Amino acid sequence: MRVVTSGSAYLDIDAYACCIAYAELLNRQGINARAVSSAPLNFSIPSTVLDWPSTLDSYLPGPGDEFVLVDVCDPHHFDPLVVLEQVVEVIDHHPGFETYWTQILGTAADIRPIGAAATLVFLRWEAAGLLPMISQHSAALLATAILDNTLYFTGQLTTSQDRRAYECLARCVRLAANWPEQYFAECQAAIESDLIAALAADLKRMTVTDQLPHLFAQMTVWDAGALIRRHRPAIARWLAGQGDDWMLNAISIRESKGYWLAEAAASQQKLSHLLSIEWQEGIAVIEPSLQRKDLLKLALSASSFQ
Structure with a gap:
């Protein structure tokens, strides 16, 4: 089994979306995968998003399982269920551990400066030629994660790839034009x-x-x-x-x-x-x-x- 997971402290919308959407892609490619996390969800995942028909899997990793890390690369902050020696892939946009992972995984370590890790997962769907088959909830999750992590495309690390990914995913799922304002306002209400x-x-x-x-x-x-x-x-x-x-x-x-x-x-x-x-x-x-x-x-x- 390929276990797609993230950090230990909390799961934000980027990590949550990446876990679910990338596990779906791996399964589409014939690789048994589960989206798993023991971390609490934070307030970037409001009730409207939680009501979408997508969830993490209630799965306990076994001795022979492999691990994919999304939206995290710091070995001090992995979900405690991760076995370091069994990590086979890392997808992240946080700096600091690029050399460490390249030495271990080579090209299976995809850590680059970009607005959202969700964009990197989108690019994998696109490269696999499977984007027309992405589920509505995975497309909506990835699009929302890109909105959040690029600060509605005002963030310093926002790239043209982030913008293109959002536009494509928003068309796939027909997100409302006012979804960005609705999403961030709902996050604020939950926080307060x-x-x-x-x-x-x-x-x-x-x-x-x-x-x-x-x-x-x-x-x-x-x-x-x-x-x-x-x-x-x-x-x-x-x-x-x-x-x-x-x-x-x-x-x-x-x-x-x-x-x-x-x-x-x-x-x-x-x-x-x-x-x-x-x-x-x-x-x-x-x-x-x-x-x-x-x-x-x-x-x-x-x-x-x-």
Whole structure:
């Protein structure tokens, strides 16, 4: 069995879509595959998406199973069900471990700078000549993951391939023209209904570099400015309870801006070393917005010059 899985901390819409859609493709190609994860879903997968007829498999990997990793390449963050020596393929867009995996897997390691891992899965469907056979739910999942991970095509790593993939998938499934606004607004409503759980579900400990705050929370919503104004005390209180060195990156799709919240001077200084930014009472407004993976790339580049 080929087990398609992702990270350990949480499953976001990109990882969720890739697991399901890539397992479907492998099965179409005659390779027995299951989409499996033991990680909790985060708030980038709202109720409308969960209502689509697509689910992860309730399957426990066996001794002879092989593993495909999607939307993750850091060996410290795999789903605990993964056996490292039995990984046969990696599909990801996060930087930092390209050389590691190329040495192990060669061309079976597909790690490249692109807006969404979902785009890489789309390209596999297309290359296999099986795109006309993709299920409606897999097409909708991949399209939505591309919307989310490219920040509605405003993200720094958005490519022409991301745009083309979304247009093709949206036509396949006939997504409504207002689906982007509906999706991000629904994500925001879910986040605000359970704010602490949302923070916990997308909090990463940055162990790869010391150039970023150690605790890095991120959320993508329709109107991040309004969310910060309504909930800043609760956000800061909870993050401070996790450690002194923290930040929140709240990405505002409506404004194409990012709101960075970091109250410790040391955390602010780390970020100011990477970018020329102005802090006002613990908040910096970034235009255009940046994602965690963008900042990680900057931080790794800065580290290499020290």
